[in-house]
Amino acid sequence: MKKQPRFRRWHKLDNTANLFPVVASRRTTNVFRMTAVLRDTVDPGLLQRTLEQTLPYYAAFGVRLRHGLFWSYLEANDSVPVVRLEQDVPCRYMDPLETGRFLFRVLYFENRVHLETFHVLTDGTGAMRFLKAICYRYCQLAYPDGTEQEKRYGLEQAGNVEDCYLKYSRPSKKAGYKEPSAFHIKGTKRLAGDVGVVSLLMPVTDLKRVCKESGVSIGEYLAALVLCSIRQAHMPAGGAKKPINLFVPVNLRRIFGGDTSLNFFSGMTVSQKFGPGPANFDAVLQDVKRQFAEKCTREAFEQKLAYTAQSEKNLFARMTPLLLKNGILRLIYEHSSHGSTTTLSNLGVVDVDEKFQPYFEGFRFLLPASPGEPLKFTACAYGGTLALNVTTLLDRNPLILQIAQHLVQAGVPITLESNGDENETL
Template identity: 30%
Template sequence: MARRTWYRLDNIGKFYSSQAGRSSQTVFRYSAELADGIDPDILQHALDHAIAQFPSFNVHLLNGTFWHYLEQSDGRPLVEPEHLPICSRLHYGPKSMLFRVSYFRNRVNLEVSHIISDGRGAINLFKSLLHAYIAERYDVPGVPSDYDGSDSDKAENSFDKYYEKDKAGAAPGTKIYRLAGPIDRAAPTFMEYHVSASKVLGAAHQCGVSLTSYLIAAILCAIRDVMPSRARNRAIRVDIPVDLRAFFRSETVRNFYGMTYVAYTPAEIEADEDSAKTSATSPDAAGDGQQSAARTAHGNGMGGLLTDEPLADIARHVQEQLGHATSRERVESHMNRMIALEKNPVLRLAPSPAKDWVLELARFIADRETTTTVSNLGRVTLDERLARHVRSVSFLTTPASLNFTVCSFGDDLSIGISTIYHDLNVIKNLCRILAAQGISGRMNIAGVHVEKGASA
């Protein structure tokens, strides 16, 4: 019998493979709401087509002496009615498939383990799935695929290809604010907040910033309003995944991203009494009224009033930071620093169980050095002959703490929110901030603690 194709794990895949077999695994999920109910038979045909186009997703994770590795599966992935919690674990053992396709009413879902791909890579599989399904379901022939990479491009380990040891920079250090309160990693809460993309973009342009900078600023304000006074000397750090395909010539559908960040330490500015009162009571204060009022006080020692920095000013700070944070030099430095750990000679000679322990520890430390993460997938596009049958697209991920995932389809902007915290005040604050700018929307919520609260 011919030997099956096998793949080395990429740098990010090695980190996430240390979660293999555990109850908590990092999974991300795409969903699309279509015009009509899902036909399971046609969806199965579409999945067969998509996997034929992207076979590197149909793999098993196996244990090697020094590293885990991926082996091509000869099994046929099957679609299934949705019956598991969102982003449920995918790896149970050596025969586990590392992705899942499910459906519910008019919604189709693709869930993918971070072991095998990242958000930008796996969107190609999801778009191929939607393309094949819509083409058959609505008789739309002749639409070409918008992915034109070769088979070797798809499976390329771009981290190895572009690693430069001498460009691995040091990690900066500062005191970071972390959210507090009861958590439940086993039963996170997941939300999708759908708003008008054009309205958010319009509000961002009024501030002279990008949509990403505006949303990050709104999230910073939402977090600022739950911070106790004693913690306001700490920085709110927002980690931001950066697609490395934008900097290097890569069409890989495997993991290939780096991390950067922006940080904001809450600042107070002088205000006259009338504007301070307005700030304390306005919805734009972005939090519970009593919290905003408590922060507006005679505090400069000269009788002047202090109030929180407004959203527009924070958005401009974020925009400026992002310009530096997403430079090729900064992103390359982080990428090479990540790979340097993997290539440490002591770690390379250690058996895989020891590596798993070290990589899990590294991931735990990294998670504690951030407040939240914002991942913007950008615009999801389909040929207009296909797009007319899709209502919305959304994107979610397993939370390390509080995670935001953003994507748009047409004029629908989906803000995905996943959290291990029982307290949802940050999310409530974010909705209030956007509503104060004339941006309201609809919320889909799924979570054990939300459901318990709703039934109480």
């Protein structure tokens, strides 16, 4: 068996991660969930054994958060994390006393394995790698006759904790960027602590056919669909003065290279202003396509990297006490939060090693809804099925029905999967 690597005892937070400890709270958790849907019911004892065997390879996860005088950092955590039965709402606040100071939790329910991660550790790409590595090892132990026992899978980038934000940032004379204030979704809130979850499952082949007919990508189509559905379900008939701003995270590994296990993502805002009358989906779709082409470019993200890396390299900022830095970061976050209506994060196709494909049925991906964004959207695909997932703090969801009806009318069959809330309107 591959010898477990030795990592340094601590590493700095990556450039993006500095924000998350400052703004995290029980209302805005910054905890996201990756789920593997397996073929058979999960054995919790075996899952615990699997986690203990996999974690030592992942330097980004075997840590706890510490705070110094000038910066926060991540220090090796020698405790043993414990897998638990899922009993609470997804993406809830990461209480360090509950998790043994770890910044992630592994949960199970029936045939599902959930990995919930505090965003300070990594992004969706890094978390999915860790989840797959856990599940690969689980399958090796659960089905010894069908898999090799000695070889370890999913560990290729486990030890890479390079800060790619600093590595790929270049000096830029251009000023920072600012998004206009956005339309915000209103509605009757659920009870405190309650979160609704709905997944719309659809065949990838049918969705691709519809997208091809319009000359757009799946990401562009879903973005336009979310924009128009928010307009129909939550905006007054006369429209609104403020635009709907959709934040779309982008995996920067695909643009710059680099393969860190830490955060390495940025994002672009796709904006649409709606006047009186129903939304013209085809017109919105083509405008979304234009915005993707203009904003999802290496040049655009180079400017963002340069802007966000300035504080990391600035001597005055580096010598500013952490308490003061955190106060400034909180003010910046509160100001910027007015520029987003909601988020759509598309993880794309989840690749599973061919040896383990028979043991997986699918994947899900959830972002935490927050008071400022009471609805959030994610998408991922596996085995010919795309899951469009919605987390919501609102009591009723005409928007979800709007999305489902549009897709069915376009020729894409939909299967709805929810967390069983009787108040959900679909």
